[in-house]
Amino acid sequence: MVQRNHRPGYTGKLSNGKQNRRTEFSARRQKIAQQRKSLPIASVEKRLIEEVQKNDILIIVGETGSGKTTQIPQFLFGAGFCRDGKVIGITQPRRVAAVTVAKRVAEECGVELGQKVGYSVRFDDTTSGSTRIKYMTDGLLLREALLDPYLSKYSVIIVDEAHERTVHTDVLLGLLKNVQSARSKPVADDQSLNSGRKNVIAGMSLEKEYGGQSSGFLKKDHHEKYAPLKLIIMSASLDARTFSEYFGGAKSVHIQGRQFPVDIFYTCHPEEDYLDASLITIFQIHLKEGPGDILVFLTGQEEIESVEKLINDRLTQLPEGSQKLQVVPIFAALPSEQQLLVFAPAPSGFRKVILATNIAETSVTIPGIKYVIDPGFVKARSYDPGKDMESLIIVPTSKSQALQRSGRAGREGPGKCFRLYPESEFEKLEDSTKPEIKRCNLSNVILQLKALGVDDILGFDFIEKPSRAAIIKSLEQLFSLGALTDDCRLSDPVGHQMARLPLDPVYSKALILASQFNCLEEMLITVAMLSVESIFYAPREKQAEARTAIKCFSSPEGDHITLINAYRASNDFLEKRSAEMGKPKIEKAFRKWCKENFISSRSLKHARDIHRQIRGHAEQMGLNLASCGDDMLQYRRCLAASFFLNAAVKQPEGTYRALASGLVVQIHPSSVLFRQKPECIIFNELVQTNSKYVRNVSRIDYLWLTELAPQYYAVKN
Numbered sequence: 001m002v003q004r005n006h007r008p009g010y011t012g013k014l015s016n017g018k019q020n021r022r023t024e025f026s027a028r029r030q031k032i033a034q035q036r037k038s039l040p041i042a043s044v045e046k047r048l049i050e051e052v053q054k055n056d057i058l059i060i061v062g063e064t065g066s067g068k069t070t071q072i073p074q075f076l077f078g079a080g081f082c083r084d085g086k087v088i089g090i091t092q093p094r095r096v097a098a099v100t101v102a103k104r105v106a107e108e109c110g111v112e113l114g115q116k117v118g119y120s121v122r123f124d125d126t127t128s129g130s131t132r133i134k135y136m137t138d139g140l141l142l143r144e145a146l147l148d149p150y151l152s153k154y155s156v157i158i159v160d161e162a163h164e165r166t167v168h169t170d171v172l173l174g175l176l177k178n179v180q181s182a183r184s185k186p187v188a189d190d191q192s193l194n195s196g197r198k199n200v201i202a203g204m205s206l207e208k209e210y211g212g213q214s215s216g217f218l219k220k221d222h223h224e225k226y227a228p229l230k231l232i233i234m235s236a237s238l239d240a241r242t243f244s245e246y247f248g249g250a251k252s253v254h255i256q257g258r259q260f261p262v263d264i265f266y267t268c269h270p271e272e273d274y275l276d277a278s279l280i281t282i283f284q285i286h287l288k289e290g291p292g293d294i295l296v297f298l299t300g301q302e303e304i305e306s307v308e309k310l311i312n313d314r315l316t317q318l319p320e321g322s323q324k325l326q327v328v329p330i331f332a333a334l335p336s337e338q339q340l341l342v343f344a345p346a347p348s349g350f351r352k353v354i355l356a357t358n359i360a361e362t363s364v365t366i367p368g369i370k371y372v373i374d375p376g377f378v379k380a381r382s383y384d385p386g387k388d389m390e391s392l393i394i395v396p397t398s399k400s401q402a403l404q405r406s407g408r409a410g411r412e413g414p415g416k417c418f419r420l421y422p423e424s425e426f427e428k429l430e431d432s433t434k435p436e437i438k439r440c441n442l443s444n445v446i447l448q449l450k451a452l453g454v455d456d457i458l459g460f461d462f463i464e465k466p467s468r469a470a471i472i473k474s475l476e477q478l479f480s481l482g483a484l485t486d487d488c489r490l491s492d493p494v495g496h497q498m499a500r501l502p503l504d505p506v507y508s509k510a511l512i513l514a515s516q517f518n519c520l521e522e523m524l525i526t527v528a529m530l531s532v533e534s535i536f537y538a539p540r541e542k543q544a545e546a547r548t549a550i551k552c553f554s555s556p557e558g559d560h561i562t563l564i565n566a567y568r569a570s571n572d573f574l575e576k577r578s579a580e581m582g583k584p585k586i587e588k589a590f591r592k593w594c595k596e597n598f599i600s601s602r603s604l605k606h607a608r609d610i611h612r613q614i615r616g617h618a619e620q621m622g623l624n625l626a627s628c629g630d631d632m633l634q635y636r637r638c639l640a641a642s643f644f645l646n647a648a649v650k651q652p653e654g655t656y657r658a659l660a661s662g663l664v665v666q667i668h669p670s671s672v673l674f675r676q677k678p679e680c681i682i683f684n685e686l687v688q689t690n691s692k693y694v695r696n697v698s699r700i701d702y703l704w705l706t707e708l709a710p711q712y713y714a715v716k717n
């Protein structure tokens with residue numbers, strides 16, 4: 001017999017603390033239930049379900065905050081779409097949205113995250129066997145398709161925020177179209193898919209519809225094994241017609257109304273300096289407007305950090321007793337746990353001001369935000385296949401981005417959005433953003449498509465085709481990296497290994513080669529450090545000091561070894577200090593160490609995080625985790641073998657000629673090789689300012705190129 005022990009002090013009644021927590025909990029649940037009921041989408045639940053039942057593809061357009069992302073999956077769950085253990089998948093372009101929306105929906109459902117509701121993003125999966133509503137990034141669903149090409153566990157897939165037209169969204173749309181047709185029922189009835197009679201009809205009807213012409217890559221004779229897949233394409237600012245045409249005249253529905261109004265304000269004249277204008281607006285709101293937090297959209301980490309500093313400087317000039325401001329940044333390169341800090345309430349007596357990139361533009365609800373400041377700019381990728389030059393440029397937002405930004409206010413009450421440009425400028429903006437697939441290097445996309453079994457990339461059913469020149473350039477690059485065979489298939493094992501690594505193909509190849517060159521430990525650090533924004537920073541007023549500090553790490557061989565030295569110095573520091581002090585103190589000491597060495601602690605932390613993750617991948621793949629020790633010659637040879645596409649030779653006047661593109665470039669002043677100017681270099685980044693500069697540069701021997709990359713240089717010569 002088991003004896004139950006009463007815990008000491010247990011009286012059978014709830015203690016006051018517990019009682020309070022229960023009351024709080026039930027009040028919160030009531031509030032959430034109330035909020036859900038008042039969402040515009042709540043009144044059309046029945047109609048929406050009917051539409052999904054009637055249509056295999058549905059396009060849903062509804063105002064920001066109307067409840068699409070959080071409510072529709074719950075409606076579908078309630079209507080039985082998860083019967084037989086099936087899952088409803090919802091993709092988001094950004095991980096922060098997938099994570100926070102899943103948390104909210106789990107709370108709305110009153111379940112623990114990871115049970116009925118979960119999320120899965122790269123390197124972070126909270127789902128379990130009982131997860132039925134799964135939020136994820138679009139990139140993650142693409143990776144799932146590598147393992148399960150028919151996406152068989154899903155009954156419904158919702159592509160949310162499709163207007164963003166990220167590369168992943170566009171590829172996913174093509175993939176889902178194919179999966180759906182491969183899984184579609186042959187005739188419009190709901191009898192068993194395994195009936196022999198229907199199989200024959202199925203074969204015929206599919207043959208007729210798709211035979212020979214489709215770019216489909218899944219075998220059609222598999223369809224009988226899988227239940228049909230429902231597809232929903234969703235956004236607040238979608239050009240429904242483009243999507244409807246792409247999906248063969250799919251039905252679109254519009255959900256009217258929003259929960260709370262957002263007043264839009266414009267400036268009378270264009271602003272010369274939008275950072276200064278943002279700063280003035282932040283303080284005007286802070287000093288003159290009622291309670292509520294502020295969300296400001298800037299273009300990148302550098303701008304955010306400089307505005308953060310300016311706000312903090314100006315705060316010291318405010319009169320005594322003014323309300324305080326808490327500044328919280330959010331951008332892609334911040335580690336996830338720091339990104340999530342923006343969702344925490346400000347300390348009592350503080351107003352929160354969030355400085356964000358477009359990472360906070362769609363899907364997210366940041367509690368407390370009442371004011372949005374939108375200077376109207378965004379940093380966007382741009383690509384020139386002729387020169388194979390990818391760059392990030394600051395461009396005006398599109399109307400749809402402006403709409404999304406204003407939609408971050410008015411989610412818990414009425415809001416205000418301050419657009420820092422005149423209304424006449426708004427009218428001139430493009431309706432929507434140019435799809436990313438048309439302005440980036442496609443090597444990564446093509447590698448993924450090849451891994452999914454798509455052989456004919458030029459014939460793939462993209463919603464908007466990237467340029468032929470860009471496709472061919474990327475195919476050539478993958479071929480010279482050894483990822484493709486002569487007949488353009490994924491090579492074995494290199495191509496397959498490269499597709500498994502969640503990195504840019506050149507970096508994946510560098511890791512595979514480093515495993516053979518016995519310098520994988522060094523290359524893992526290199527790739528991690530190259531994957532973040534600048535590690536070293538040199539404020540204008542402290543250039544000389546910064547140069548001296550960097551000298552402790554710098555290597556005459558170039559920036560790559562310099563980065564390794566800095567990384568290893570941070571390792572030594574942390575190892576030594578963790579023996580001496582506890583975690584909170586180390587954090588502080590680490591930030592101080594970084595500051596003294598003119599290293600961005602945020603970037604270095606992010607690099608350390610990436611390093612941990614890719615090292616795990618390398619281990620899983622069975623790569624040879626060796627270090628070359630002091631033999632840096634071996635490591636530099638590996639750099640040449642990996643980055644040969646970015647080799648350049650010195651010209652008589654001191655500039656360099658990039659061998660692959662023929663472009664004339666210069667070494668960036670931030671490089672340790674800026675003054676030395678070696679005869680032959682490899683580089684990782686080409687930036688265009690007033691001239692073309694290369695960054696992250698190392699010295700190599702010219703002869704290594706023909707020796708280590710004969711497939712490219714022997715032919716060229």
Ligand SMILES: Nc1ncnc2c1ncn2[C@@H]1O[C@H](COP(=O)(O)OP(=O)(O)OP(=O)(O)O)[C@@H](O)[C@H]1O
Nearest residue numbers: 064065066067068069070071104236363365411412
């Ligand atoms: N984390 C949260 N905390 C508080 N309220 C939330 C949260 N997430 C959602 N809500 C509430 O639910 C509403 C609907 O959010 P939801 O994300 O479903 O809207 P949406 O129509 O998908 O918007 P968008 O097009 O901007 O993504 C929000 O306006 C807000 O009132």
